[in-house]
Structures are given as C-alpha cells and as structure tokens.
Amino acid sequence: xxxxxxxxxxxxxxxxxxxxxxxxxxxxxxxxxxxxxxxxxxxxxxxxxxxxxxxxxxxxxxxxxxxxxxxxxxxxxxxxxxxxxxxxxxxxxxxxxxxxxxxxxxxxxxxxxxxxxxxxxxxxxxxxxxxxxxxxxxxxxxxxxxxxxxxxxxxxxxxxxxxxxxxxxxxxxxxxxxxxxxxxxxxxxxxxxxxxxxxxxxxxxxxxxxxxxxxxxxxxxxxxxxxxxxxxxxxxxxxxxxxxxxxxxxxxxxxxxxxxxxxxxxxxxxxxxxxxxxxxx
Numbered sequence: 654x655x656x657x658x659x660x661x662x663x664x665x666x667x668x669x670x671x672x673x674x675x676x677x678x679x680x681x682x683x684x685x686x687x688x689x690x691x692x693x694x695x696x697x698x699x700x701x702x703x704x705x706x707x708x709x710x711x712x713x714x715x716x717x718x719x720x721x722x723x724x725x726x727x728x729x730x731x732x733x734x735x736x737x738x739x740x741x742x743x744x745x746x747x748x749x750x751x752x753x754x755x756x757x758x759x760x761x762x763x764x765x766x767x768x769x770x771x772x773x774x775x776x777x778x779x780x781x782x783x784x785x786x787x788x789x790x791x792x793x794x795x796x797x798x799x800x801x802x803x804x805x806x807x808x809x810x811x812x813x814x815x816x817x818x819x820x821x822x823x824x825x826x827x828x829x830x831x832x833x834x835x836x837x838x839x840x841x842x843x844x845x846x847x848x849x850x851x852x853x854x855x856x857x858x859x860x861x862x863x864x865x866x867x868x869x870x871x872x873x874x875x876x877x878x879x880x881x882x883x884x885x886x887x888x889x890x891x892x893x894x895x896x897x898x899x900x901x902x903x904x905x906x907x908x909x910x911x912x913x914x915x916x917x918x919x920x921x922x923x924x925x926x927x928x929x930x931x932x933x934x
Contacts, residue, residue: 654797656705663790664709667752676748687743691930693757695730699924700768702726702798703760704737707753715745727764727801736926743933750928759791760798761924766917767802773898779905779912782807782891786915795918807913815846819870822849829855833862847891856880860887866911868893874903881908 693707701724711718718741724730739746770781781804787795796806808814817832825831829848836846847866848859853876859867860883867884869877871894884890891911892904904912 654800656709657793659793660706661709661713663794664706664713664752664756666790667755668710668713668749671752672748676744679744679747683743683747685742685744687933688741689743689746689930689933690738690740691746691928692738693736694927694929695734695736696732696925696927698731699729699761699765700802701728701730701736701761702764702801703757703794706760706794707757708737708739710753710756711739711741711745711749714749715742717741718745718749729768730761730924739928743930746928746930754926754928756794758923758926759788759921760794760801761926762921763795763798763917764802765924766922767799767804769898770901770914770917771803773901774905774912777902777905779892779909780805781901782911782913783918784893784913784915785810786919788918788921799917802917804917805911813844815840815844816849816868817846818849819851829858830862833864849893853880853883856883860884864888866891868913869909870894874900874907877904877909878907 704722704726708720718739721738723738724734724736730736767781774781783796783799783804783806792809796809800806808816815836817829817836821832822829825835833846833848845865847868848862848864849868849870850856850859851870856867866889868891869880872880877892881890889910891913892909893913896904896912896914897916901912
C-alpha cells in the first residue's frame with residue numbers, strides 16, 4: 654500500500670490537532686537554522702508497520718527531513734534495534750515526533766498482534782480477518798497494519814460488501830430469506846453477501862439462499878465443528894465472537910474458513926518505539 658491522499662489528510666489532521674498555531678516550546682528553544690540527526694529504535698519485540706506514515710509527519714512539516722530505512726514494514730524487530738535514521742531541521746523533528754510515534758507505535762502494535770494470531774493458527778487452513786472495530790478516522794491505517802502483520806482485511810466499510818446481521822434480520826421480521834431477497838432486489842452492483850447466524854435453524858435457512866459466506870456468531874467450538882460438517886464445503890464459513898489468542902487455535906481446527914477478531918484493532922497495545930535525537934554539537 655502507498656501513501657494515498659486519504660492517508661496524507663489523516664496525518665495533516667493529526668499534526669493540526671497537536672501543533673495548532675505553533676509548537677511554542679520548540680519554537681522558543683530551538684533556532685530555525687538548527688539541524689539534528691536521530692533514529693527510531695524498537696524497545697520491544699514485534700512487527701514494524703507504518704514507517705512511511707511516520708516519515709510523512711516530518712516531511713509535511715519540512716520537506717528537507719531525510720530518512721534512511723533499515724527495516725521494512727512487515728518485518729520483525731527486536732529490542733534496541735535501529736529501525737531508521739533521520740536527519741533534518743531540529744524544529745521539524747521535535748514538532749513531528751509525537752505524531753510520528755503515535756502512528757508508528759499504533760500500527761506496529763496492530764501488526765504485531767495480527768502476526769501473533771497468524772502464528773497461533775499455523776498449520777490450519779483458516780484465515781484471520783480484521784473487522785470494522787477501528788479507531789474513527791484511522792481505519793485505513795489500522796487495516797493496512799493488520800495486513801502487514803499477515804492478516805487479511807475483511808470489508809473496509811458498509812459500502813464494499815453486504816453483511817446481514819441479526820438486527821437487519823430483525824428489521825425484516827426475523828426472516829433471513831426476506832433480508833437477502835431485499836438486498837438482491839436493491840443492490841445493482843451485486844456485491845458479495847454474508848449472513849450472520851446464531852443457531853442451527855438460522856444456518857439451515859441461510860444454506861438455502863446461495864449466499865457467499867455465513868458467519869457463525871458466538872457459537873461454541875463444538876457447535877462450529879458441527880456446522881462445518883453440516884455445510885460440508887457448500888459455502889465459506891466465518892467464525893466470530895470472543896476470539897482470543899488462547900481460543901483461536903481451537904476455533905481454526907474446527908475447519909472454518911475464516912476467523913474474525915476485533916480485539917487487534919479496538920484494543921491495541923502499542924509497540925514500544927522511541928525516537929532518539931543526537932545531542933547538538
């Protein structure tokens with residue numbers, strides 16, 4: 654993925670939120686002519702994500718900031734490892750530091766968690782998916798980070814895939830068939846349709862509708878295994894609900910095709926990364 658106008662706008666907003674009408678501390682203590690070097694350093698084991706976005710926080714402040722990347726996004730990092738070196742106007746490095754680190758730490762935390770899920774499922778055929786449980790305004794970055802960690806993105810938003818959940822079904826009088834019929838009559842783009850089911854009666858109904866995917870919502874491992882047997886490959890199955898690193902292996906071994914988890918993006922543990930600036934000489 655590349656830096657898009659949308660990502661550029663996100664970083665601009667983050668800088669504006671932090672800088673406002675000026676970094677009073679830096680502007681009062683540092684000369685506009687001062688120049689420094691520095692480096693991003695990992696302080697924990699994880700997966701790097703968001704380095705290009707972090708760099709953008711500096712270059713939007715001053716195009717003279719230069720970076721040398723020593724680790725690529727998506728690669729593992731270890732404590733005390735230098736990830737990249739920077740040089741440029743001191744004011745730009747100090748003013749952009751917090752925004753750059755906020756992005757880099759969050760994205761790397763998401764990538765690290767995604768990598769942990771992928772490794773926990775190793776040897777099974779299941780694929781780990783993210784969800785829409787992202788920080789408002791940061792979905793593009795959150796999902797990019799999830800993919801860098803080895804996961805696969807679910808739908809981006811409400812516009813690129815149909816997902817008929819229990820509240821939609823309730824609004825259609827409790828009929829999954831009615832909800833699917835209304836989508837097919839309405840959606841001229843014929844986007845993929847996924848249906849959420851909570852029990853075997855709903856699963857049986859969904860199986861008659863030729864949808865693209867069925868989500869098994871909050872089912873026990875035993876019920877998921879039974880559902881996989883009943884479906885017997887006729888449609889892709891996704892498991893969802895209270896998925897953790899401790900449970901994901903058991904879920905994957907039921908034979909479901911996908912497992913979605915919101916915890917990776919809604920409860921991010923930032924990866925500890927610092928920006929160390931060299932002392933002025």
